[in-house]
Amino acid sequence: MQDLNRTSIADRSTAFGLRMLTKAGGLPILQNSDTRKRVEKLLYRSTKEGFRSATVATKTFNRVTTNGSGPARAKTAKPKVQFDLTPTDDQQMIQEAARELASVVLRPAAEKADHERKVSDEVKAQAAELGLVLIGVPDELGGIAEERSAVTAVLAIEALAHGDMGQAAALMAPAAVATAISQYGDAGQQKTFLPAFTEAEEAPSAALALHEPQPLFDPLAPRTTGKLSGDTITLDGVKALVADADNAALFIVGALIDGEARLVIVEAGTDGLFVEPDAAMGVRATNAGRLIMKGVSVPKENLLGTAEDHLDAVRRARLAWAAAAVGAGQAALDQLIPYVKERQAFGEPIAYRQAVAFTISDIAIELEGLRLAVLRAASRLDRGLDASKQISHARQLAVTHGAQIGSHAVQLLGGHGYVKEYPNERWYRDLRGAGVLEGTLLV
Amino acid sequence: MIDLEVPKKFIPLIKQARTVAEEVMWPIARKYDLAEHAYPTELDLLSGVIDGLDDSGTGTGAGATGASQTTEPAGHLGDGKKAPEATGGVRNGTNMSSALSIMETCRGDVGLTLSLPRQGLGNAAIAAVATPEQKKRYDAKWASMAITEPEAGSDAAAIRTTAIKDGDEYVLNGEKIYVTAGERCDLVVVWASLDLSLGRAAIKSFVVERSNPGLTLERLEHKLGIRASDTAAFRLSDCRVPASDLLGDPEIRTETGFGGAMQTFDNTRPMVAAMAVGLTRACLDLTTKLLKAEGVVADPDRPAHVQSAAAARLLQMEADYEAAYLLTLRAAWMADNAKPNSVEASMAKAKAGRTCVSVAFQCVELCGATGYSERELLEKWARDGKILDIFEGTQQIQLLVIARRLLDLSSSQLR
Numbered sequence: 039m040q041d042l043n044r045t046s047i048a049d050r051s052t053a054f055g056l057r058m059l060t061k062a063g064g065l066p067i068l069q070n071s072d073t074r075k076r077v078e079k080l081l082y083r084s085t086k087e088g089f090r091s092a093t094v095a096t097k098t099f100n101r102v103t104t105n106g107s108g109p110a111r112a113k114t115a116k117p118k119v120q121f122d123l124t125p126t127d128d129q130q131m132i133q134e135a136a137r138e139l140a141s142v143v144l145r146p147a148a149e150k151a152d153h154e155r156k157v158s159d160e161v162k163a164q165a166a167e168l169g170l171v172l173i174g175v176p177d178e179l180g181g182i183a184e185e186r187s188a189v190t191a192v193l194a195i196e197a198l199a200h201g202d203m204g205q206a207a208a209l210m211a212p213a214a215v216a217t218a219i220s221q222y223g224d225a226g227q228q229k230t231f232l233p234a235f236t237e238a239e240e241a242p243s244a245a246l247a248l249h250e251p252q253p254l255f256d257p258l259a260p261r262t263t264g265k266l267s268g269d270t271i272t273l274d275g276v277k278a279l280v281a282d283a284d285n286a287a288l289f290i291v292g293a294l295i296d297g298e299a300r301l302v303i304v305e306a307g308t309d310g311l312f313v314e315p316d317a318a319m320g321v322r323a324t325n326a327g328r329l330i331m332k333g334v335s336v337p338k339e340n341l342l343g344t345a346e347d348h349l350d351a352v353r354r355a356r357l358a359w360a361a362a363a364v365g366a367g368q369a370a371l372d373q374l375i376p377y378v379k380e381r382q383a384f385g386e387p388i389a390y391r392q393a394v395a396f397t398i399s400d401i402a403i404e405l406e407g408l409r410l411a412v413l414r415a416a417s418r419l420d421r422g423l424d425a426s427k428q429i430s431h432a433r434q435l436a437v438t439h440g441a442q443i444g445s446h447a448v449q450l451l452g453g454h455g456y457v458k459e460y461p462n463e464r465w466y467r468d469l470r471g472a473g474v475l476e477g478t479l480l481v
Numbered sequence: 482m483i484d485l486e487v488p489k490k491f492i493p494l495i496k497q498a499r500t501v502a503e504e505v506m507w508p509i510a511r512k513y514d515l516a517e518h519a520y521p522t523e524l525d526l527l528s529g530v531i532d533g534l535d536d537s538g539t540g541t542g543a544g545a546t547g548a549s550q551t552t553e554p555a556g557h558l559g560d561g562k563k564a565p566e567a568t569g570g571v572r573n574g575t576n577m578s579s580a581l582s583i584m585e586t587c588r589g590d591v592g593l594t595l596s597l598p599r600q601g602l603g604n605a606a607i608a609a610v611a612t613p614e615q616k617k618r619y620d621a622k623w624a625s626m627a628i629t630e631p632e633a634g635s636d637a638a639a640i641r642t643t644a645i646k647d648g649d650e651y652v653l654n655g656e657k658i659y660v661t662a663g664e665r666c667d668l669v670v671v672w673a674s675l676d677l678s679l680g681r682a683a684i685k686s687f688v689v690e691r692s693n694p695g696l697t698l699e700r701l702e703h704k705l706g707i708r709a710s711d712t713a714a715f716r717l718s719d720c721r722v723p724a725s726d727l728l729g730d731p732e733i734r735t736e737t738g739f740g741g742a743m744q745t746f747d748n749t750r751p752m753v754a755a756m757a758v759g760l761t762r763a764c765l766d767l768t769t770k771l772l773k774a775e776g777v778v779a780d781p782d783r784p785a786h787v788q789s790a791a792a793a794r795l796l797q798m799e800a801d802y803e804a805a806y807l808l809t810l811r812a813a814w815m816a817d818n819a820k821p822n823s824v825e826a827s828m829a830k831a832k833a834g835r836t837c838v839s840v841a842f843q844c845v846e847l848c849g850a851t852g853y854s855e856r857e858l859l860e861k862w863a864r865d866g867k868i869l870d871i872f873e874g875t876q877q878i879q880l881l882v883i884a885r886r887l888l889d890l891s892s893s894q895l896r
Contacts, residue, residue, distance in 0.1 A: 119484075119488050119489050119490070120482075120484060120488055120571050120572075120573055121484060121485060121486065121487065121488055121573050121577065121810060121814055122482055122483060122484050122571045122814075123483060123485070123811060123814065124482065124483065124571060125482075125483055126482050126483075129483070189483050254784070254786055254787050255784070256783055256784055256787045258782060258783060349782060352782070353782065375887060375888060378888070379888060379889075379890075387894075389884075389888050389890060389894075389895065390890070390894055390895055390896075392877075392880075392881070392884075392895070392896075395880070395881075395884035395885075395888060395890075395895050396877075396880045396881075396884060398883075398884050398887055398888060399831070399879075399880040399881075399883040399884045399887070400880070402828065402883060402887055403808070403828045403831055403832050403883065404804070404832075406808060406811075406825075406828055407801075407803075407804025407805070407807065407808055407832055408804065410485065410804065410807035410808060410811060411800070411803050411804055411807060413483055413485060414485035414486075414803070414807060416483075417483050417484045417485055417486070418486070421484070421486070423486075426781045426782055427781045427799070428803065429781070430781030430782070430796060430799075430800070431799060431800040431803035431804075432800075433800075434785065434796055434797055434799075434800035435800045435801075435803075435804055437785075438797065438800075439804075
């Protein structure tokens with residue numbers, strides 16, 4: 039079964055690239071030459087080299103000092119006045135591309151990625167073609183973002199998670215770091231750390247490490263501490279469920295510094311930095327690990343952004359996970375609908391029973407509610423409005439209803455839902471995670 | 482472009498409706514809860530304001546009249562003018578503005594909103610299916626809706642009221658119950674069957690003058706809540722109505738079946754959802770205020786589990802409110818843009834209905850004696866809210882509608 043999968047992924051991967059081009063080329067929106075240029079950039083990025091993750095400490099970041107030039111930021115989208123649920127042409131294009139990647143590449147590889155706790159090189163290569171890692175990095179810094187858009191990011195994450203939440207999270211984890219550096223970083227930090235993502239042949243594995251192991255964890259009150267003294271920050275603490283911790287070249291960690299939760303850039307290979315495996319219930323393709331910091335010293339210049347930026351990152355990470363829950367929830371609903379109509383019991387399809395049919399309705403209602411809450415929060419971010427409450431709503435809906443959808447997805451299949459014959463048990467595990475995890479993703 | 486904020490042009494309307502809710506409705510809400518069946522005369526003064534809103538150029542009403550079928554393609558405004566380029570061919574019209582103003586007035590009081598003259602659900606039915614000539618004839622009349630019968634509630638296809646053609650008239654016979662604003666209205670929209678043997682396809686709606694001698698008011702119900710709104714029971718005995726008062730298509734078309742009559746619901750369900758959203762907002766606003774006085778404030782940025790149990794409850798209730806609110810606006814937005822919205826209307830109704838009952842009950846619980854006592858409106862809202870998960874299709878009916886559509890099953894397969 040797994041051998042079969044492997045061949046088919048390789049085959050499909052080639053097919054996918056071609057289909058993408060054909061499909062995208064046929065879209066009427068590509069008549070516009072500006073859009074076409076962006077699409078081309080998106081499609082042809084880094085196809086010459088296969089994607090390989092950098093190994094710990096082999097990646098070096100040469101510090102760049104800037105003489106007073108300010109950091110570049112992606113522009114935020116312009117406010118419009120209409121209530122509208124129609125994505126822009128650009129967003130539809132990115133959505134299409136992400137959906138194609140999800141269905142053709144991620145879904146078939148999901149079981150194996152979950153089992154082996156890694157994303158295969160073939161899948162990484164296909165994902166790299168789309169350049170999604172640079173979705174939050176502005177043009178001038180070598181990224182693909184014309185306008186910074188949380189809406190675009192949630193649409194992309196939702197589409198990817200429809201294929202597989204685990205691989206989606208793994209693939210988008212470096213994007214969170216690239217986005218954080220371009221959004222919160224000063225010019226020096228941007229010039230030091232971004233080229234590895236935008237220019238290098240091997241884009242590095244990287245992780246936004248906010249979570250910690252203790253129960254009742256609150257990212258605004260991390261136990262990890264950073265002591266400022268002279269030109270260095272000394273970090274002590276443990277970060278939990280850090281994406282690809284043993285391969286990542288770069289971490290952004292949350293730490294309490296002078297009583298405030300802040301973001302600090304930490305390069306792999308720094309003295310006092312240790313990694314332990316931290317496999318979890320779900321979202322396993324991220325190859326999560328614990329990052330243990332014992333007297334880790336980094337230069338003061340590695341302090342990223344302000345306390346407000348840390349809070350912004352916490353919020354945007356939660357919104358990203360809620361978007362992932364929408365994708366996985368929709369995947370479950372899409373599978374359940376034909377299943378309950380085919381599955382017979384007591385001489386008729388189980389869908390004919392209200393107990394089953396009403397569960398389908400409940401899934402659909404709560405899923406749509408979650409989706410709209412995510413979109414509203416994202417659109418407020420894009421407008422530059424305060425979105426703290428809306429993000430809290432999206433998070434809370436993912437915590438309760440998102441997880442409930444995962445539970446329903448197993449329950450409606452009964453015993454079949456509990457065995458690995460179907461993806462439902464994986465959706466159950468992944469959907470629990472979407473309302474629990476902090477950090478890792480960013481919109 | 483995806484944006485889920487209230488459009489600026491509706492802000493004045495919302496503010497006006499909010500003022501009505503807080504300045505007019507809150508002060509008299511308890512009075513008419515206690516004085517069931519008494520006519521809230523204060524609302525007569527209000528109807529001037531409401532009509533003013535109607536004519537204010539936003540083209541919106543404070544009640545259900547705004548719910549109307551948009552048949553023109555998106556990109557064209559109601560008056561035939563092309564939509565400005567900036568809107569991207571999307572319109573925010575009367576369904577949305579009605580939903581928004583209903584949310585505000587029901588944050589004031591659901592019973593009083595249902596008693597607003599000329600804003601009945603019958604008006605919504607007329608707006609949805611009447612011909613232009615009929616619309617003109619019924620203009621500025623208050624219309625109620627008579628569907629339910631003693632033996633036919635959710636199963637509207639089982640109604641026994643008959644309408645027999647006799648020359649230029651139809652002769653109606655039967656019994657109707659649960660007619661909201663039935664005593665006070667000018668017109669009653671009655672569902673009746675042209676031929677009982679032909680099932681749901683033969684069901685048509687008729688506009689009956691309240692003064693028609695064949696229409697007798699039997700009684701007014703005593704209810705759990707929404708007591709400011711009268712709920713009437715009627716008998717139709719050889720009640721003769723002109724043939725021109727049949728709404729929509731007079732032919733029995735078995736192939737389209739129930740569609741004609743049922744399409745009213747696509748427009749009215751988002752409005753009832755809006756009522757539930759408004760009532761939920763009222764409960765949450767008051768509870769948030771009362772809990773704040775006790776030192777409980779929910780922090781949206783901290784995980785719920787590190788906050789007090791009451792604060793965590795507020796966070797969860799606000800989240801469910803948000804889902805109900807957005808589902809409602811989406812259903813209205815689709816109606817404004819001529820997108821088929823049956824499923825979305827039912828989703829909004831189902832989510833808003835259960836959220837308002839659950840939130841109202843929890844708010845009573847959190848506020849304890851103050852919540853349960855008649856000194857505050859929380860206990861009343863908890864009673865009022867229950868109807869919103871029942872009328873215009875119960876929670877269970879909404880789940881049926883949604884499931885049948887998603888699963889593509891007929892009513893004989895999924896019963």
